[in-house]
Amino acid sequence: MELDSDEAVTWFTSEKVRRPFLEKLHPAATIRPCSYNIVVQFIPLTFRVDKALDLRELEEVNGLQSRVINRVRWIKPVARRHPSQTCGHIILTFSAPSPANDMLVYGLFICHKKVYAEKCKKEPLRCLKCHNWGHMVAECTSEADVCGTCSQHHRTADCDNTDHLHCVSCGASGHSSWDRSCPVFQCKCKELNEQLEDNSMPYFPTEEEWMQVKEPPKTVFVMQPPGPAAPAGGKTMGFRQTTLPWASSRRHEQGGGAWADQDGYQSQHWHSYE
Numbered sequence: 001m002e003l004d005s006d007e008a009v010t011w012f013t014s015e016k017v018r019r020p021f022l023e024k025l026h027p028a029a030t031i032r033p034c035s036y037n038i039v040v041q042f043i044p045l046t047f048r049v050d051k052a053l054d055l056r057e058l059e060e061v062n063g064l065q066s067r068v069i070n071r072v073r074w075i076k077p078v079a080r081r082h083p084s085q086t087c088g089h090i091i092l093t094f095s096a097p098s099p100a101n102d103m104l105v106y107g108l109f110i111c112h113k114k115v116y117a118e119k120c121k122k123e124p125l126r127c128l129k130c131h132n133w134g135h136m137v138a139e140c141t142s143e144a145d146v147c148g149t150c151s152q153h154h155r156t157a158d159c160d161n162t163d164h165l166h167c168v169s170c171g172a173s174g175h176s177s178w179d180r181s182c183p184v185f186q187c188k189c190k191e192l193n194e195q196l197e198d199n200s201m202p203y204f205p206t207e208e209e210w211m212q213v214k215e216p217p218k219t220v221f222v223m224q225p226p227g228p229a230a231p232a233g234g235k236t237m238g239f240r241q242t243t244l245p246w247a248s249s250r251r252h253e254q255g256g257g258a259w260a261d262q263d264g265y266q267s268q269h270w271h272s273y274e
């Protein structure tokens with residue numbers, strides 16, 4: 001919901017206005033306050049995301065107001081960690097845009113480690129039951145569960161066929177349906193980025209001008225398929241725009257395997273649309 005002035009926000013925030021408005025709109029309608037999500041990479045696993053005490057300490061160490069961070073969670077479920085993994089990526093949820101922007105600019109300290117953050121971009125919606133695009137499980141018309149890892153008929157969590165990766169989206173073997181390097185996923189991200197202005201803004205927009213800037217398109221190195229040798233002195237490597245918030249090759253640094261999965265990162269991105 002968007003209102004065009006501060007007065008309108010104050011007016012609408014009052015319980016006397018909001019409650020009857022929601023009752024008329026729909027008996028089950030609620031209003032959830034905006035949240036501002038940032039991704040922070042390579043956090044030591046000793047960080048306790050479920051402890052309020054650790055959150056308050058994080059705020060204090062980084063000069064933030066108390067309780068400005070609503071939530072912290074690991075992107076990859078704890079059960080999927082590799083035995084040798086020492087770091088993971090987290091999503092920090094802020095209740096206001098400005099402190100989130102400060103962390104994007106200056107970075108932050110977590111467990112005595114200086115780390116840097118990126119704004120969470122919106123990503124295409126993929127159903128966790130059938131792995132097709134544009135709807136969620138609640139609206140899924142598929143009869144059977146399809147495994148996001150091997151494409152067979154069982155739930156992803158029950159997969160015992162993890163050596164046979166197969167992607168529902170592009171029909172290829174060798175990667176799972178939740179692999180962020182899937183060409184169909186990347187193509188859908190590109191389409192979405194073209195539609196959503198917000199995805200090209202590195203900060204959460206506020207009235208301050210520096211928070212409204214747009215970022216130039218990112219380039220990322222991609223291997224060219226084997227082919228005729230490039231002419232001497234010519235280009236030997238290709239660049240293209242990426243839709244990923246960071247190089248997908250980084251995921252290996254987490255201890256093997258894709259770091260994001262179908263019930264983690266993506267669903268978070270679409271939280272506000274649920």
Ligand SMILES: [Zn+2]
Nearest residue numbers: 127129130140
């Ligand atoms: Zn579905």
Ligand SMILES: [Zn+2]
Nearest residue numbers: 147150159161
């Ligand atoms: Zn499976």
Ligand SMILES: [Zn+2]
Nearest residue numbers: 167169170182
């Ligand atoms: Zn694929």
